[in-house]
Amino acid sequence: MIRKKTRAKAEISTASLPDIVFLLLFFFMVSATIKPMNDQVKLTTPKAQAMTKINRKELIREIIIGKPINREVGDQEVISVDNRVIKKEQLTQWVMEQKETLPENLKDQMIIVIKADEYVKMGLVDDVQEELKKANARKVVYRTTPKL
Amino acid sequence: MKLKKREVQEINTGSMADIAFLLLIFFLVSTTILQEKGVSLKLPPEPEDQEIAEIHDRNMYKILVNSSNQYLIEDQRRDNLIGLREEVKAFVMNNSIDPTLSVSPEKATISIKTSRGTDYKYFIAVLDEVKEAYYEIYGARVGMSSEDYRALDLDKPVERDLISRGKDGIPMNISIAQPEKTL
Numbered sequence: 280m281i282r283k284k285t286r287a288k289a290e291i292s293t294a295s296l297p298d299i300v301f302l303l304l305f306f307f308m309v310s311a312t313i314k315p316m317n318d319q320v321k322l323t324t325p326k327a328q329a330m331t332k333i334n335r336k337e338l339i340r341e342i343i344i345g346k347p348i349n350r351e352v353g354d355q356e357v358i359s360v361d362n363r364v365i366k367k368e369q370l371t372q373w374v375m376e377q378k379e380t381l382p383e384n385l386k387d388q389m390i391i392v393i394k395a396d397e398y399v400k401m402g403l404v405d406d407v408q409e410e411l412k413k414a415n416a417r418k419v420v421y422r423t424t425p426k427l
Numbered sequence: 428m429k430l431k432k433r434e435v436q437e438i439n440t441g442s443m444a445d446i447a448f449l450l451l452i453f454f455l456v457s458t459t460i461l462q463e464k465g466v467s468l469k470l471p472p473e474p475e476d477q478e479i480a481e482i483h484d485r486n487m488y489k490i491l492v493n494s495s496n497q498y499l500i501e502d503q504r505r506d507n508l509i510g511l512r513e514e515v516k517a518f519v520m521n522n523s524i525d526p527t528l529s530v531s532p533e534k535a536t537i538s539i540k541t542s543r544g545t546d547y548k549y550f551i552a553v554l555d556e557v558k559e560a561y562y563e564i565y566g567a568r569v570g571m572s573s574e575d576y577r578a579l580d581l582d583k584p585v586e587r588d589l590i591s592r593g594k595d596g597i598p599m600n601i602s603i604a605q606p607e608k609t610l
Contacts (some may be wrong), residue, residue: 297440300447307454325551329558331577333463344547392465393549401492402543404550408470408603417470421551425464 298340319359320345327423338390339420342370344403345396356396356403365410367406374414387415394422466554468601485527486534488518490553497506498553508556515560519597532564536600557601566594 320343333339343359357364360373378386391411395404411417490511491499498505500514519535521528529535539559541550559573566576569589576593579586 293444297443297447300444300451304447304451304454307451325548327466327551329466329555329562329573329577330464331467333465333467334580334582336463339463342537392463397546397548397551399547400543401541401545401547401550402549405541405543412470412473415473417472418467419470420463420465420467420508421554422465423551423555 280410317343317359317362319343319347319349319362319364320357320396321348322394324394324422324424326426327421328426330423330425333390333392333420335388335390338381338385338388339377340374340389340416341392341394342407344399344407355406356399356400358407360402367403367410370407370410371414374411378414378416388418389416390418390420392415392420392422466551467560468554468603471602473554482536483530483534486529486536488515488529488535488537490537490539490557492539492541492545492549494542495548496546498549508552511556512551512560512563515557516564519560519564532597536602538602538604554601554603558599561597561599565590565594565599569593 322343322345341360345356345359346354347364348358352364358367358370360370365373370378374389374391378389381389393404393407408419411419441606472527489499489501493499498508500511517525517527518537521530521535522532523530539550539553539557561577562573566573569576569592571589576590579590581587581590
């Protein structure tokens with residue numbers, strides 16, 4: 280004879296749910312690095328496909344090239360490092376300063392990430408590269424966005 | 428006096444999960460995981476300590492971009508870069524077969540010359556195509572796609588071995604000449 284079993288309704292305890300969610304939350308808070316600030320230059324990096332990842336993040340220094348956001352500064356393309364606008368003549372000095380922040384054995388391995396707006400003229404980019412050559416910082420990575 | 432008996436007050440933690448979820452979603456949306464990716468290039472040394480390399484014309488693949496963003500590839504006027512990748516691959520891997528193309532992959536040099544008025548975007552487009560051509564060659568030698576090859580990690584011994592096997596004997600000779608002052 281088949282007897283109908285009366286089963287107690289199983290309920291999943293949700294008491295530990297906040298803990299799980301908090302754990303996730305902390306993971307994301309810790310792992311996510313805040314994007315470096317840039318409020319000097321308008322920037323849309325060009326698209327590319329042949330991109331490689333940079334492993335040594337501590338070796339990276341950034342140079343941003345583009346038109347200034349603040350129109351009072353003018354309409355000319357500017358070079359910005361550490362969120363301040365500098366002249367290209369000051370660039371060698373800046374690279375030297377940045378090299379000082381690296382340990383001795385890594386000084387020559389500094390990687391310069393050039394973030395330039397897609398409509399920047401090559402003349403300026405080349406001037407920057409000439410300065411980098413003078414400062415012997417020859418590892419350059421052009422920042423690009425992935426092509427879809 | 429009568430001592431009031433108070434009930435132990437409990438905070439309702441039922442909404443805790445909701446609050447945490449809200450925070451979680453906020454962080455998920457607002458943070459972009461910073462990935463340092465880009466097209467890498469090694470600049471040539473300063474002119475004084477640079478030996479002036481005589482490159483035979485057949486070993487040099489010339490790409491010019493003028494200030495109106497027009498391409499001149501191997502003395503031919505081009506409107507776009509379609510097919511450039513295949514041509515670069517053929518040029519590099521020629522191994523003396525075609526007399527107009529390179530003698531050997533070691534000697535093959537890709538020269539990218541821009542004008543001061545060229546938009547950066549067009550320079551990157553050319554550089555991207557050329558680099559991708561090389562990565563396709565490298566990838567094909569170790570039996571993987573260029574995308575997988577690029578994703579290899581130098582820090583892992585097995586992957587580093589694959590990288591060096593792909594590159595072996597085919598240096599990525601990309602020369603970015605100084606733009607002409609007046610063009």
